[in-house]
Amino acid sequence: MGSIENHRMAPGVALAEGPCLVCGGFLGNSALPGLLRCEACGFVTANVSVSDEELERIYGEDYFHGNEYLDYQAEEKSLRQNFRDRIRTLMAKVENFGDSDLFEIGCAYGYFLAEVSADVRRASGIDISADAVAAARDKRNVDAMCGDYLNHELGRTVDVITMWDTIEHLKRPDQFIAKAASDLKPGGHIALTTGDIDSLNAQFRGKNWRMIHPPTHLHYFSVATLTSLLSRHGFEVVHASHPGNSRNLRSILYYIMVLRLKRPKVYEALNASRLFDLRIKINLFDIMFVIARRQA
Ligand SMILES: [Zn+2]
Numbered sequence: 001m002g003s004i005e006n007h008r009m010a011p012g013v014a015l016a017e018g019p020c021l022v023c024g025g026f027l028g029n030s031a032l033p034g035l036l037r038c039e040a041c042g043f044v045t046a047n048v049s050v051s052d053e054e055l056e057r058i059y060g061e062d063y064f065h066g067n068e069y070l071d072y073q074a075e076e077k078s079l080r081q082n083f084r085d086r087i088r089t090l091m092a093k094v095e096n097f098g099d100s101d102l103f104e105i106g107c108a109y110g111y112f113l114a115e116v117s118a119d120v121r122r123a124s125g126i127d128i129s130a131d132a133v134a135a136a137r138d139k140r141n142v143d144a145m146c147g148d149y150l151n152h153e154l155g156r157t158v159d160v161i162t163m164w165d166t167i168e169h170l171k172r173p174d175q176f177i178a179k180a181a182s183d184l185k186p187g188g189h190i191a192l193t194t195g196d197i198d199s200l201n202a203q204f205r206g207k208n209w210r211m212i213h214p215p216t217h218l219h220y221f222s223v224a225t226l227t228s229l230l231s232r233h234g235f236e237v238v239h240a241s242h243p244g245n246s247r248n249l250r251s252i253l254y255y256i257m258v259l260r261l262k263r264p265k266v267y268e269a270l271n272a273s274r275l276f277d278l279r280i281k282i283n284l285f286d287i288m289f290v291i292a293r294r295q296a
Pocket residue numbers: 020021022023024025026038039040041042043
């Protein structure tokens with residue numbers, strides 16, 4: 001957890017050298033400390049400056065082991081169940097989904113690719129974490145590669161691009177959306193999930209909202225600002241919902257005892273109990289699932 005803490009909010013360092021990534025408007029202070037808000041469209045972004053080297057370090061081997069995710073691999077069952085739910089929505093909303101060439105940005109350990117591979121014609125993906133990609137290829141036998149999507153030549157246009165809980169981590173989400181638009185066939189779809197800062201839970205929690213943690217989460221979209229960004233790059237939103245997530249109790253315990261209350265010893269003492277293997281479905285309605293169609 002150390003590396004995340006060390007990177008938290010360098011005071012007075014402004015990310016906002018450029019204008020709002022969504023609309024080009026001016027980024028002013030927001031009601032939330034450390035976050036800036038576009039005066040024109042309301043887009044919220046972290047007031048931090050992160051170098052590419054720092055980001056590389058953050059997403060090294062440690063990232064998926066407790067920095068942000070409780071042993072991500074141990075969560076496989078829950079994650080795959082959540083992906084199965086999203087695939088069901090994709091099947092309902094995307095014409096000829098079964099015949100699609102699907103590309104995933106931020107494929108991590110390959111759980112989604114493994115889950116979706118039987119449902120589409122071709123499934124492949126990219127992730128910046130070499131450790132995660134190695135596991136995706138070796139353990140899940142999926143077509144994953146390590147690299148930065150922005151510098152990756154796809155060599156073809158695809159039918160569907162997915163970005164699960166990824167856009168909030170990107171330094172320049174606008175550049176990713178622009179490249180995704182050019183990598184998709186006309187009429188192709190992009191599907192994303194990310195926190196919704198306009199949700200009731202986010203508003204109620206304020207600065208303590210669970211999704212606010214720079215520098216891993218740099219951007220805080222709402223349905224409105226994500227829709228604006230997508231429209232600006234030639235997409236039409238065809239679906240927006242707030243699906244719940246299935247989690248096991250252990251990850252919730254970890255979140256509360258270790259990340260929030262800073263009591264890792266209590267967590268370790270309770271962790272041995274099989275009770276925490278139970279899975280429950282939680283919906284705080286603060287994570288949005290958006291599907292958008294590239295206009296011809
Ligand atoms: Zn704006």
